[in-house]
Amino acid sequence: MHAEKRTLNVHEEKRNELLSSMRIMNIHVKENVCEILELAGIKESDLNIMTQSLYSMQDHQANDMILLEVDEEILKGLNQGDAISFRGNKHDNAMLCTQICTYEVREAEISNSWLLVPNLKLGKTTDIEEVTERTIERHNIKKIFNLYYEVKETKPDLIYLSSLLKSSSFNGLEYESTIDRNVLYSWERLQNELQASDQELKQALSDFLIVEIDGYLRLISFDIEARSLDLILDYFERQSWELDEVDKENIYEFLKELIYEPVFDVILKRFIEEKCCAVIAKVLLATSPVTEYKEFMKTWNIGTPEKMQPRERYLHGSALIMYNTSKLQKEVISCPEADLPNNIHDRLNELFEIKAKWTVEEITPYIIRFTKSIMNVNALLTKYARCSTKNGIKYYGSKHDK
Incomplete structure (x- = not known):
């Protein structure tokens, strides 16, 4: 018993000595590797011919790296060259934005640490047929990960978009000198501060009457909108024009002293789009006074000109959007004001x-x-x-x- 115990102690001491030496010096000696395999009870013949030694580099860790788990849509976008970005102010929780989607970002623990090792060979690449003796390669561990970040798709919170834009509303050229430049928002500033994908942000902006002035996105005030539209409609009436007879250059030439050109372009475009979409909606409603919401919106979108976008507000005065509790579905119901x-x-x-x-x-x-x-x-x-x-x-x- 004593002889056996002494033999075990000698092996344990030798093993500890070898392990200690591995921590202190670079081991590239085949004999040391073989001795460690023997102590571990592993047959060298069971292993591929290459041994890779991993070394931690405390002074050269890649501390600016994180692990991010992505879904198929994010991966697809990255493979196509799309950009992803983290958006929001420093006090906001992190949100990941792609071109079309917004994601919550959450920290998660890794049960087993993951090592980042550049140029590490895996699988069959460590089996070199033309080499008969064991070869040893040294690899440095660039980072050890104990945490990663997971993402979950969510709807963007754009509740403050309206208040951001209202603080810098365009009220006329005569008031521009009073505008604080610090409250103006360019597209790039909105991208950085609002946690939403580009597509979702553009869709939200389309619900407002926005004009770009000197590179900044400005909300057209209601007073300017009402006054400008009144002037345009008055000119329409004078000319007795139908919707498809509108001559934009003719109108602007007549009104250029009264309406700022960028404002004129936006309001005329919105007015024509709304009128055109409303007429097409009335045709659809006459054919089918009650239609399931998604079906109606799809048909309406197909029927409008390519660059026009049907919106629910264009139905005001023509139809109502209501929920049918018996059919458990949202419906578009004809309700003409004239009736x-x-x-x-x-x-x-x-x-x-x-x-x-x-x-x-x-x-x-x-x-x-x-x-x-x-x-x-x-x-x-x-x-x-x-x-x-x-x-x-x-x-x-x-x-x-x-």
């Missing part, structure tokens, strides 16, 4: 029977004809309807509802 009663009381009663609660934006096209100089839409609703608030949004319904 409603010409009396404000009867009209509101019918509207509230169709839909119990309305936003100001939804109901305005149906009651704007009853407004007067001292009685605008809000005044009409205050007089004839009951106001309620849900999730910070004002709704109007029948005054007789409890």
